[in-house]
Amino acid sequence: MKIYKLIKNQPISSFALLVMFLGLVSCYDDGYEPYEPPTGNINGIQPNTQFTTSLDPDNTLAVVFRSYSTDAASYSWDFGDGNTSSEANPNYVYADGGLYDVKLTTVSSDGLKAVDSTQVGPLLVDYDYTTVDSEVTFNNLSSGASSLVWDFGDDTVLEWAAEDGDQHANFSPVHTYKDVGPYQATLTVTNFTGDEYEVTQEIDGLVLSTIPDFTFDVNGLVAEFTDASTLAVSHSWDFGDGNTSTDLNPTHTYAVADTYEVTLTTTNDAGVAKSITQFVPVGAVKPTFKAIVLNGTGDEYQTSTGDNADAWDMTPNSTVIDDVQGEIPSPYAALWNNSALNDYIDATYGTNEQPGSTSDGNYVNGVKTRGVKLYNSSRRLYQKVKVEPGVQYEFTIESRSEVAGLNTEIFILNNEITTEAGIDADPLSESDAYYEITNDFNADKPSAGNDTFTTNTFLFEASGDFIVIYVRALDAVDSSNEVFFDNIDINTPGF
Secondary structure, three states: OHHHHHHHOOOHHHHHHHHHHHHHHHHHOOOOOOOOOOOOOOOOOOOOOOEEEEEEOOEEEEEEEEEOOOOOOEEEEEOOOOOEEOOOOOEEEOOOOOOEEEEEEEEOOOOOEEEEEEEEOOOEOOEEEEEEOOEEEEEEOOEOOOEEEEEOOOOOEEEEEHHHOOOOOOOOOEEEOOOOOOEEEEEEEEOOOOOEEEEEEEEOOOOOOOEOOEEEEEEOOEEEEEEOOEOOOEEEEEOOOOOEEOOOOOEEEOOOOEEEEEEEEEEOOOOOEEEEEEEEEEOOOOOOOOOOOOOOOOOOOOOOHHHHHHHHOOOOOOEEEEOOOEEEEOOOOOOOOOHHHHHHHHHHOOOOOOOEEEOOOOEEOOEEOOEEEEOOOOOEEEEEEEOOOOOEEEEEEEEEEOOOOOOEEEEEEOOOOOOOHHHHHOOOOOEEEEEEEOOOEOOOOOEOOEOOOEEEEEEEEOOOOEEEEEEEOOOOOEOOEOEEEEEEEEEOOOO
């Protein structure tokens, strides 16, 4: 081509002279080969190669590769998963979703190489599901997801990110619907290159679950049980002493005074059974009022969330910020203020005995709540509660330690101690009950479909007209060794 342009630009006379000269040369020396113009990149200019990628909309594990290379005589594709191709424009289907490094090497007709590379994010977006009553278990079949969002079609949304791992509850969540639907559940997946794809399925065939519940009233050895269940078509009672009943509201006479675990199992129209168990004290003192734990959820205050920890401080602040009323006198400071114990903790373990308020509480009905936490050996949970002597109560607390072997001690104190010397020597020396939590390790934070808290329950009989809930975790020493608490309560029999 360059020779052609050179010739074309010369005058006609010059062209004639050149032809004559070439003719003469050929006449005098027949040993030379005829002249042939060179092909390819004769000036050694580096050729260029590049390519584009896109996911096949009908199969997002398939990537469409299109090359835009100059002077390419051969193609060598490396798809980043161990497979290759020599096609100019291959369509390649990956076995698994993910992030892959792709390289194209082209070779020109005269042997010059050019290289281009990029990353591709093929992915699979799909799920199936199974149902039990109105509880739906979603089985996520997706791969290659950088993040995903579940929209269950009932205004409930869950999110997941790749760093959470596919064992996280939000990857394949369990969701309970409050009605029979149908619902449109959408899974939106973002791949590692930022592209979003979604799949929607209709969730139908749901049946509302039965919710077992009951109340009881005990006089002497006689217990009267009243059903408070919903959507129950049958009832099965286990009174905890070897006796049972299928009555709706049975009355049972026990042989001896004791605290019994009574279980009610109800069944709905679909034949799916659910159970609930309560402790029933028989022959004990009958309470006349319900014991009240203040702010046991740790999320009563949303404007000034730090004030939630005041409910569990041995020396509460004089005021709190109420969400509606603004700054008000503290409801806790009027009930207790153990400055002597505070001074002892300061001298023995260090300052800052107040627990922390945390956003990492448990989920309630699919909604994330706040809680309280211990993250220093000096911090404690402390709350004084009015009770009745001789009454048997059930104490319950949800906990999660983020490090294995990080145990929590719970004391139901029968007085406002001023040092820990007594309970250090004998945990029951000044307590109506002592309980040690040793099995609540779970590194995962809770989610709507995964309760990572452990519910701890035990009984105690009050020896006086008040108790102090006192909780410590001496090995919770920093932000990497924390224990989280939520839904702290005292259940009063008959209330």
